[in-house]
Amino acid sequence: MALVEHWIGGGFTAGTSGRRGPVFNPATGRQQHEVALGGAAEVDAAVSAATEAFEQWGQASLSRRTKVLFAFRELVNANIGRLAEIVSDEHGKVLSDAAGEVQRGLEVIEFACGIPQLLKGSFSDQASTGVDVFGFREPLGVCAGITPFNFPAMVPMWMHPVAIACGNTFVLKPSERDPSVSGLVASLWQQAGLPDGVFNVVHGDKAAVDAILGHPGVAAVSFVGSTPIARYIHERATATGKRVQALGGAKNHAVIMPDADLSFAAAQLSAAAFGSAGERCMAISAAVAVGPAAEALMPVLAQQAATVVVGPGRDPRSEMGPVVTAGAKQRIEGLIDSGESQGAKVLVDGRGLRVAGHEDGFFVGPTVLDQVRPEMAVYTEEIFGPVLSVVRAAGVDEAIALINSNPYGNGTAIFTGSGAAARRFQREVHVGMIGINVPIPVPMAYYSFGGWKDSLFGAHHIHGPEGVAFYTRGKVVTSRWPAQQSMSDASLHFPTAT
């Protein structure tokens, strides 16, 4: 069985830990690869390679860095199909969706191609008599990224193009469930002319993560994954003096107002709940039907859900693939059971779905639960599967209160025909990313992506301007050239402008 290897210092290596993990094809339910699981030795080798590479790369001109970024952009663009196939085979999502995730990652690379503009400093001429002040930003050193299974290409691309464009070197610890795409990305960086050691990949699980968090050579950690691990990463990395941004889980609500175009809303909700089998941090998992909206919405929504074509990701007829592991399937079906036993009405039931020719695949069909109440586990838990829970609310006040009482604050949306309702919603919800008649409001790469509350720990959102700020630190220079003026202003009192 092929081994998925680490990429350290410009080449593949099996490492020395000897530990291995299985990588499945979720559509067949069969193991297809083994992945090397690194530990302290592999992380140390990668950090050493990245530290050595930083000596040169941290000094590389903006022009040189930009040329590498543009070449990398071209290579990723030329390889979208291959990258998407690898993602689909290990994650399970349909090919068009996998290509979409690479496309969104590509947009971050395009943003990073503008690094000379993004890193322009500031200059104040004659801040004091004969004195100029200027500010600019420098890279941090070795940065690490720890990423989830659900976007194995895009989420790492939220990080490494920006970090590397800023002059840092990078160690990526991808999800061990779908690790292979990171090896291809590493070789594309190399083909683009990135010096060896600037981008490294260490595969692994908690052992590799803990080695990163404890390594004194790592300056900053970017994490994306579930909330309990995000909280742990934030606490551990902060305790060891690292800069950290840790993006966590979500429970994204969509509010459907009675004045919305309900057939438009139903189609959008279905796509946002069941695309990628609901395994998106911006998936809509709770629909809040306001007042009379529910009665008209539910039949259309049920019909939309029931007609989603579920099948293997490689079949172009499939609209939705399997979930990632047998464990995920069991957990999701268990939560649907619990919702039913707690009184939710199962309007469309995806449990026990069998896909012809793929009977052992990890498939769960689209599921719609109506009459869900906030105390039910299907509402409180992040299901991370193709399950849409519909909650009823009497009015917009109740809908906003429901969202604001949720511990997560990643994304939310409102469907309405009223500008006043939309504006009130955008101002009053405690959530980082908001859609108005847009169900999955993932910001473009030139804005930053990030949630509030338990969906993000740390001060910076990811990519966009906040990504550049995260991967650099400011320096301010106050300068004068004494030959140009007399030194007579020397004084022991605190310097003030003259």
Ligand code: NAD
């Ligand atoms: P996860 O938290 O299980 O894993 C994320 C990373 O942490 C992986 O690299 C994994 O190897 C590592 N990890 C897992 N357990 C660990 C432990 N005990 N100690 C140290 N490291 C550990 O998340 P996942 O299941 O891969 O991904 C799904 C989750 O990610 C969902 O909660 C989803 O909402 C979230 N997510 C959030 C965003 C966002 O932008 N906020 C984006 C994508 C996914």
